[in-house]
Amino acid sequence: MSTNVRPETMERITTPELAAAFIEEQVKEVRAQVGDKKVLLALSGGVDSSVVAALLIKAIGKQLVCVHVNHGLMRKGESEQVIEIFRNQLDANLIYVDATDRFLDLLAGVSDPESKRKIIGKEFIEVFVDEARRLEGIEYLAQGTIYPDILESVKQAEGKKAVKSHHNVGGLPEDMKFELVEPIKLLFKDEVRVVGEALGLPHAMVYRQPFPGPGLGVRCLGAITRDRLHALREADAILREEFDLCGLAEKVWQYFVVIPDIKSVGVKDDSRYEGWPAILRAVNTRDAMTATIEEIPYAVLHKITDRITHEVEGINRVLMDLTPKPTGTIEWE
Ligand code: XMP
Secondary structure, three states: OOOOOOOOOOOOOOOHHHHHHHHHHHHHHHHHHHOOOEEEEEOOOOHHHHHHHHHHHHHHHHHEEEEEEEOOOOOOOHHHHHHHHHHHHOOOEEEEEEOHHHHHHHHOOOOOHHHHHHHHHHHHHHHHHHHHHHOOOEEEEEOOOOHHHHHHHHHHHOOOOOOOOOOOOOOOOOOOOOEEEOOOOOOOHHHHHHHHHHOOOOHHHHOOOOOOOOHHHHOEOOOOOHHHHHHHHHHHHHHHHHHHHHOHHHHOOEEEEEEOOOOEEEEEOOEEEEEEEEEEEEEEOOOOOOEEEOOOOHHHHHHHHHHHHHHOOOEEEEEEOOOOEOOOOOOOO
8 A cells, every 4th residue: 555645435444344354455465565574663552553563463473573662651551561462462573672761861850841852752763773773684664654644744744833843753864774564554543443453452552542652751741750750650540540430531532640840738647748739631622733621520530639649659739720722732741
């Protein structure tokens, strides 16, 4: 599928049957394209790269080499889930790189959001390239490009400005030339999910809320410190657990915790306790250009507040951000 334009006649993939037909066709195409050569994939664990991985495992098995870079800014349990599903269940050729120290050392003291994004994006490529250079005989690079990415790059080529730079896997160095394998590049997100389920990926992974490339790095506001990042990861895990329990996880487009670099005075165990506030955000949107606020029942908010303030070291208050986009953006940085 070398065209970058979705044919008008292409049927929308809405059912398991249509997904199965798409998978069969792509398996054939990928085999024809790569033959017995090796293919490299940066597997973040997001929907798109996971679906590409599962599709390529079906097509070429161990000829696919997946590299999962843990930049230390993943949500709780995410890297473990990638290892469990791809290495343990699907028997993938998976290289796991824990690069937490590399990223956090570089980010120490950096408070400007765009500088943080640039460091994370650049370092991500460097870690990935370091791993790729160690491997022999790789001729292809698989990518989880989807149709909106192609439409977005067309828009940018036409000179329209983005509000924030979105750095995920950018360009590789000049001397690393791979041919691209992009099996889902003509699909919209909803179709990618139907294909993911047909490939047997877990529902939670396929319907995962969007998570920015720089991960928790843009939610631990200002200069990232390990203790505040840890508090953020734990608080975020509680929010996700409680949203799962009350059914909001299925309903809300994106929900997360943000922790600013400020402390307030509070009290814990009869003593003065200076802590950070955890800010909750839960938004709905169609295209992320504008967003509205989900109304969370007070009982749910009370429970989350109680759990976060009692279970997470360093947090003494919980606040709810009720700002739609505009005037807020979805993320705080
Ligand atoms: P904003 O904050 O601009 O976010 O309203 C819109 C959507 O984009 C996500 N986002 C990012 N995604 N890399 C990404 O891959 C980034 O640097 C980035 N910044 C924001 C955000 O989570 C929301 O879904």
